[in-house]
Amino acid sequence: MSFDLTSADLTSFDLTLLGWSELRAAELPDGTVPARVARIDRGAAEVIAADGQHHVKYGARVRRASSADPVALPCVGDWVALKLLPEGRYELDQVMPRTTAFIRGGVSRDSVGGLSGDGQGQVLAANVDIVFVAEPSMHSTDFADLGRIERLVALAWESGGTPVVLITKSDLFEQGLDDLLADVRVAAPGVAVHAVSSLQGEGVELAGHYLEGSRTAVILGPSGAGKSTLVNALAGGSVMETQHVRAADGRGRHTTVHRELIPLPGGGLVIDTPGIRRIGLYDIGEGVDLVFSDIEALAERCRFGDCGHTGEPGCAVLDALESGELPERRLTSWRKLQREAAWMASRTDARLRKEQQNKWKVIHKEMRRSGRNRP
Numbered sequence: 572m573s574f575d576l577t578s579a580d581l582t583s584f585d586l587t588l589l590g591w592s593e594l595r596a597a598e599l600p601d602g603t604v605p606a607r608v609a610r611i612d613r614g615a616a617e618v619i620a621a622d623g624q625h626h627v628k629y630g631a632r633v634r635r636a637s638s639a640d641p642v643a644l645p646c647v648g649d650w651v652a653l654k655l656l657p658e659g660r661y662e663l664d665q666v667m668p669r670t671t672a673f674i675r676g677g678v679s680r681d682s683v684g685g686l687s688g689d690g691q692g693q694v695l696a697a698n699v700d701i702v703f704v705a706e707p708s709m710h711s712t713d714f715a716d717l718g719r720i721e722r723l724v725a726l727a728w729e730s731g732g733t734p735v736v737l738i739t740k741s742d743l744f745e746q747g748l749d750d751l752l753a754d755v756r757v758a759a760p761g762v763a764v765h766a767v768s769s770l771q772g773e774g775v776e777l778a779g780h781y782l783e784g785s786r787t788a789v790i791l792g793p794s795g796a797g798k799s800t801l802v803n804a805l806a807g808g809s810v811m812e813t814q815h816v817r818a819a820d821g822r823g824r825h826t827t828v829h830r831e832l833i834p835l836p837g838g839g840l841v842i843d844t845p846g847i848r849r850i851g852l853y854d855i856g857e858g859v860d861l862v863f864s865d866i867e868a869l870a871e872r873c874r875f876g877d878c879g880h881t882g883e884p885g886c887a888v889l890d891a892l893e894s895g896e897l898p899e900r901r902l903t904s905w906r907k908l909q910r911e912a913a914w915m916a917s918r919t920d921a922r923l924r925k926e927q928q929n930k931w932k933v934i935h936k937e938m939r940r941s942g943r944n945r946p
């Protein structure tokens with residue numbers, strides 16, 4: 572679903588409404604102008620500065636850094652330092668330090684991918700404060716998928732942002748919604764969980780509060796979770812999808828731009844990109860430990876420090892399973908995501924590869940032993 576759009580010319584922006592802060596201001600290099608990246612387009616960036624929107628090319632410093640490591644390439648949500656060139660247009664001189672980042676493929680250390688990104692490690696969005704994990708209470712005939720919530724919450728922690736789970740389309744699930752929310756809270760310890768119905772306006776205002784202080788959010792979730800509908804509801808009607816923008820090259824050209832950084836009329840911003848929409852397919856790592864903090868805590872009480880929780884004596888994890896304290900589904904989910912995280916790490920870090928192959932052999936053996944042939 573797309574956003575409704577009225578076109579408007581951007582002439583000026585209060586940068587604090589885009590999330591600019593004194594902390595960031597302190598990091599701005601002398602002689603540069605701050606701007607936030609609204610979209611990346613074929614090796615150039617659409618940025619919003621205090622004097623409006625500009626299409627800027629990358630300067631030598633950015634090109635050099637990103638040829639050594641594509642993660643250094645600007646991405647949506649980045650704060651960047653612009654330099655005014657003698658001919659009167661800006662160039663993107665530096666990407667300012669990121670507070671959070673969604674990175675696909677892990678951080679590459681030795682990539683020669685250059686400007687293409689080369690799939691070697693690509694930043695999908697930066698400086699995202701709030702990560703809404705949208706999971707519909709009902710998805711056609713299925714109930715909310717707790718495993719998917721765990722995966723996306725892990726990704727959210729991994730990014731450095733704060734996850735907030737939204738059980739969307741709550742109107743489809745009138746009876747037993749409280750039970751569902753209770754299950755979700757178990758699946759996402761330490762994470763706020765709310766029911767939302769964008770159609771009925773329920774929970775939308777509450778979700779909006781997370782964006783106060785001009786915070787930036789993304790909404791992760793499966794197709795059909797109601798992400799676009801929620802963005803529109805947060806915007807109190809319709810937000811801009813495309814926009815006529817006066818090109819900054821002084822020729823007065825108008826280009827239609829799909830903005831991926833969407834300022835909401837009531838304050839706050841939402842980043843919405845195809846990459847972020849597909850992110851559930853990408854890697855997870857340390858975030859897994861955080862989303863399964865309950866199991867990690869149990870594991871610390873196992874008799875053996877290297878307990879594999881597969882039948883060792885004094886295993887607190889299996890004890891909790893037996894007593895019903897730990898749902899079996901959750902243990903299975905934890906194992907699955909751990910394997911995936913390890914595999915992803917191995918893909919992106921050649922140094923670890925050999926070691927991981929050995930671990931994989933062990934895992935395969937274990938899986939054969941337990942009669943399962945799929946991770």
Ligand SMILES: Nc1nc2c(ncn2[C@@H]2O[C@H](COP(=O)(O)OP(=O)(O)OP(=O)(O)O)[C@@H](O)[C@H]2O)c(=O)[nH]1
Nearest residue numbers: 572740742768769770793794795796797798799800
């Ligand atoms: N019953 C109900 N339906 C909703 C709600 N929110 C969205 N929908 C419907 O769910 C469908 C999918 O909503 P979208 O907002 O397009 O979902 P999306 O997550 O953006 O999906 P993609 O664009 O495929 O990623 C649409 O038909 C919406 O009208 C809700 O709160 N309640």
Ligand SMILES: [Zn+2]
Nearest residue numbers: 873878880886
């Ligand atoms: Zn154990």
